[in-house]
Amino acid sequence: MISIESLSVQYGRFTAVDDVSFTARSGRVTGFLGPNGAGKSTTMRVMVGLTAPTAGRALIDGRPFADLPNPGLEVGVLLDASAQHAGRTGREILTIAQRTMGLPKARVEQMLHRVSLTATEADRRVRNYSLGMRQRLGIAAALIGDPEVLILDEPANGLDPAGIRWMRDLLREYADKGGTVLLSSHLLHEIEVIADDIVVIGNGRIVAQGTKAELLDAAGTLVRSPDPAHLTSALASAGITTTTTTDGALRTDADPARVGQVALATGIALTELRSADSAGLEEMFLELTAETQREGAAA
Amino acid sequence: MTTATLEAPTGTHPVPRERRAVQPIPMSRIVGIELRKMFDTRSGFWLMMSVGIAAVLATGATLLFAPRDELSYGSFAGAIGVPMTIILPMIAVLAVTSEWSQRTGLTTFTLVPHRGRVITAKLVGTLVVGVTSIAIAFAVGALGNVIGSAIAGVDTTWDISLGNAATILLADALGMLVGFMLGVLVRSSAGAIVGYFVYALVLPAALEALSAYQAWFHDHRGWLDFNFASSALYDGGLSGTEWAQVGVSGFFWLVLPLAIGLRMVLRSEVK
Numbered sequence: 001m002i003s004i005e006s007l008s009v010q011y012g013r014f015t016a017v018d019d020v021s022f023t024a025r026s027g028r029v030t031g032f033l034g035p036n037g038a039g040k041s042t043t044m045r046v047m048v049g050l051t052a053p054t055a056g057r058a059l060i061d062g063r064p065f066a067d068l069p070n071p072g073l074e075v076g077v078l079l080d081a082s083a084q085h086a087g088r089t090g091r092e093i094l095t096i097a098q099r100t101m102g103l104p105k106a107r108v109e110q111m112l113h114r115v116s117l118t119a120t121e122a123d124r125r126v127r128n129y130s131l132g133m134r135q136r137l138g139i140a141a142a143l144i145g146d147p148e149v150l151i152l153d154e155p156a157n158g159l160d161p162a163g164i165r166w167m168r169d170l171l172r173e174y175a176d177k178g179g180t181v182l183l184s185s186h187l188l189h190e191i192e193v194i195a196d197d198i199v200v201i202g203n204g205r206i207v208a209q210g211t212k213a214e215l216l217d218a219a220g221t222l223v224r225s226p227d228p229a230h231l232t233s234a235l236a237s238a239g240i241t242t243t244t245t246t247d248g249a250l251r252t253d254a255d256p257a258r259v260g261q262v263a264l265a266t267g268i269a270l271t272e273l274r275s276a277d278s279a280g281l282e283e284m285f286l287e288l289t290a291e292t293q294r295e296g297a298a299a
Numbered sequence: 300m301t302t303a304t305l306e307a308p309t310g311t312h313p314v315p316r317e318r319r320a321v322q323p324i325p326m327s328r329i330v331g332i333e334l335r336k337m338f339d340t341r342s343g344f345w346l347m348m349s350v351g352i353a354a355v356l357a358t359g360a361t362l363l364f365a366p367r368d369e370l371s372y373g374s375f376a377g378a379i380g381v382p383m384t385i386i387l388p389m390i391a392v393l394a395v396t397s398e399w400s401q402r403t404g405l406t407t408f409t410l411v412p413h414r415g416r417v418i419t420a421k422l423v424g425t426l427v428v429g430v431t432s433i434a435i436a437f438a439v440g441a442l443g444n445v446i447g448s449a450i451a452g453v454d455t456t457w458d459i460s461l462g463n464a465a466t467i468l469l470a471d472a473l474g475m476l477v478g479f480m481l482g483v484l485v486r487s488s489a490g491a492i493v494g495y496f497v498y499a500l501v502l503p504a505a506l507e508a509l510s511a512y513q514a515w516f517h518d519h520r521g522w523l524d525f526n527f528a529s530s531a532l533y534d535g536g537l538s539g540t541e542w543a544q545v546g547v548s549g550f551f552w553l554v555l556p557l558a559i560g561l562r563m564v565l566r567s568e569v570k
Contacts, residue, residue, distance in 0.1 A: 049412045050405065050569040066412040069323035077409045083402035087340030093406075096339075100324065100332050100410045125341075141406065 001026050001180055002047060002149060007056035009042050016042045018204040019056070024182040024197070026148070029175045031195030031212075032184040033285065039204040040184040041079065044153050048077050060149055072101040076142030076150045081134035081158070086127035090117060090137045093126065094144060101145045111140040116166075131158025139167070150174060152183040156190050168194045188285050200285060216275055221256045224249040224272035225263070234266040235259065251276055329411060329420040330427075337394055337424060346390060350432040351439070353382035358443035362450070370447045371456035375440035380467065380533065383436055384499070387471055388478030390432075391425045392491045395482030400489075404569045414565050422479060429475045433468050463535030470532035473549065474499075477525075480553055483560030486567075502526065525552035 002024040009017040017039040024030035034040050045051040047058040049065040057064065060075055068074050084093055094108045112122050115136040126134065135158055142150060150171070156164050171194060175181050185191050191198060198215050200208040208215060225231040228248055235242055235252065240262065242250040249272065252259060256273055263270050276283075337343050357378040365374050395418070398404035411417050448455040459467075478495055485491040506524050510517040521528045521544035528544040531537055537545070 045568070045570070048409045050408060052566065052568070065409075068321070068412070070321045071412055072410045073321050075409075077406075079405050079409075080402070083405040085340055085397065085401040085403050087342055092339050096332060096336065097406070097410065099335070100328065102322070102324070102328065 001061055002030075002151070002182055003059045003062075004043065004047070005056050005059070007043065007046060007058060008054045009039075009046060009051060010054040015204050017046070017053075020201065020204070020206055021056075022199045022206060022209055024149075024180050026180045027175055027178050028196040029171055029181040029183065029194050030197045030199060031191030032182060032199050032201065033186070033188060033191045034184075034201035035186055038186075038201045040186075040201060041153055043201070044079060044151055044182075044184065047151055048075065048079070050079075070101055070145075072097060072145040072147065074145070074147050074149060076145065076147040076152075078135075078138040078142045078151070078155055079153045081131065081138035081155075084126045084134065084137070087125055089123050089125055090129065090133075091122040093137060094122075094140055097141045097144050103145065107144055111144045114143065115140040132160060132163055135159055135163070135167075139170070148178070149180040150182065152181070154185055155183055156185065156187075164190070188282050220251055220253045220276045221259050222249050222251055222272065222274055222276040223256075223259050223263070223270060225268055225270050227268065230266075231263065231268050231270075234268060235262055238262045324411060326416065326420065329416055330423045333394065333417070333420040333424040334427065336397075337390065337428060343393070346386070346393070347428070349386055350383070351435055353386060354379045354436045354439040357382060358439050362443060362447050365447075367451040368453060370444070370451055370453060371458045372440065372444045373456075373458045375443045375447070376437065376459055376467070377533075379436045379440050380471075383432065383471055384474050387429050387432060387475045388495050388499070389492065390428055391475040391478035392482045392495060393488060394421045394425050395479060396486055396488040396491050399486040399569075402570075408569050415561075418483065418561065418564055425475055425479055426472060429472055430468065433471050437464065460535065466532040466535045466537065470529055473529050473532070473553070476553055476557070480557040480560055483564050484556055486564070498526065522547050525549050 004020055004022050007017055007020045008015065020039070020043060022030075032040050032043070042051060043058075046053045047060070047065060048071075060068065065071060065075070071077075088096075091108060091112070094111055095105075098105065098107050112119070117133065117136055117140070121129075121133065126137070129137065135155060139152075139155065142152065152171075156167055159167060171181050171183065175196070183191075183194070192212070195212055197211050198209065199206060200215075208218075210218075222245070223231065223242075228244065228250060231250060232242055232244070235250070235254075240252050240254045240259065242252045245251055256275060260270070260273055263273075338347055358375055361370075361375050361378045365378075398407055398417075407417055408414055444457070445455055477498060478491070481491040481494045481498070485494055503524075503526050506516075506520070506527065510520050516523070521541065525545075525548035528541070528548045531541050532545070
């Protein structure tokens with residue numbers, strides 16, 4: 001379990017992380033979502049003791065990271081797959097991790113196999129690796145100590161679709177075995193397909209957090225009818241405000257059951273009624289982070 | 300796309316994992332790792348090899364070019380000493396700065412979250428390499444001396460006392476410490492290497508000029524110029540005053556900036 005308590009990081013007058021609190025629970029994949037520069041990486045660096053917080057603290061299973069006697073056995077960390085000595089081979093990088101943690105030598109081969117790096121690739125120097133291969137190597141280094149907690153910053157960057165699928169299955173399996181997984185991304189879809197819990201950060205502040213289901217509910221309802229004008233007025237008289245989407249469907253914050261009842265009571269046929277889910281979440285994400293988006297409000 | 304999101308989360312009932320009894324990482328292991336990291340890249344490997352290569356080349360040059368009747372252990376040791384004073388501090392600089400310049404610190408300082416332990420291990424590793432290198436240099440020089448005097452048909456002269464050998468070792472170790480100090484202070488390979496060359500090559504010339512024109516500086520140079528004071532170690536036989544000068548100038552040129560650099564390393568953000 002990772003608990004972040006009222007964490008703030010300031011650089012001079014600039015506040016990179018502003019009073020952030022959240023918990024990544026064991027047995028679950030927690031997605032840390034936010035646009036570039038929102039404070040995700042800074043928060044993650046504080047968790048592993050690379051950056052000192054201005055206020056607040058980050059605890060791993062109730063202890064500060066620096067108090068872990070052999071952190072590699074308890075927390076697997078991948079902050080930047082490219083932060084490796086370009087002149088070392090992949091195998092050597094894993095060997096350094098294996099020896100630092102005091103693990104048996106065979107773990108290196110096991111991990112290479114686990115992340116599907118061949119023996120030839122493992123003997124190549126990292127300067128010749130693609131970003132996808134570096135991510136796989138980074139995952140191997142994070143997993144080599146069989147830790148209970150995984151902290152991964154943008155692990156899907158540079159992976160091809162099959163690689164992303166592989167990563168998703170791997171992290172799912174990890175969490176199902178009771179591990180805590182925290183991964184960051186600036187891509188909503190990446191987080192949505194894997195996370196159980198989502199923490200959205202923008203401008204250094206948490207703007208939304210909860211289980212994926214909660215956030216999807218909060219995203220509202222999408223309803224479609226052959227006669228949208230009639231439906232709009234029927235819903236309005238029931239006190240439900242709606243907005244019309246570009247393709248003629250109606251979106252509302254009311255839950256689907258309530259919308260269905262109103263439609264039934266007024267005898268309006270519906271062609272579609274569902275939680276707005278991903279479309280709604282994306283809209284919410286863009287809205288919540290609009291101030292920090294370089295492109296301005298929702299694209 | 301709705302089916303994916305409507306699936307019940309499979310991870311809602313975590314199986315609590317058994318916590319292992321974790322032993323702290325012993326210091327000896329960290330030193331071993333840091334030593335390994337000095338050799339495990341092509342550039343690192345050849346930097347280490349260059350110690351031996353430079354010793355052999357310097358010995359060869361002495362055999363070829365030195366006047367035959369002046370061949371002694373001192374001439375070999377002096378020739379080998381020149382490249383050593385450059386290579387050894389470079390080894391010390393890179394042991395520290397590569398963590399920042401290559402960004403490996405991100406991994407190193409998360410696997411061992413106490414930076415003081417990592418830096419101490421680097422220092423120990425650097426000194427192990429330094430002492431080993433100097434031992435190799437002395438051995439190659441001795442071999443050159445034996446071969447040289449045999450070729451020249453003169454008596455083999457061993458004109459370096461054990462005490463002088465010890466002060467040479469100390470001088471080289473202090474040079475490495477200056478490199479190490481610049482490494483922790485600058486934390487960038489290029490910057491620290493340039494810094495070392497300024498210290499070892501540019502500054503002495505400037506201070507030499509100052510000494511020529513300023514009588515006061517000339518008289519007190521030993522107390523102020525660490526490079527000048529420690530160069531006496533190569534010749535050995537230091538007086539009490541000379542030892543004190545090494546200590547006093549070393550405090551300002553080495554100990555103080557090293558302390559500042561270490562403080563910065565412990566507190567700075569690793570990115």
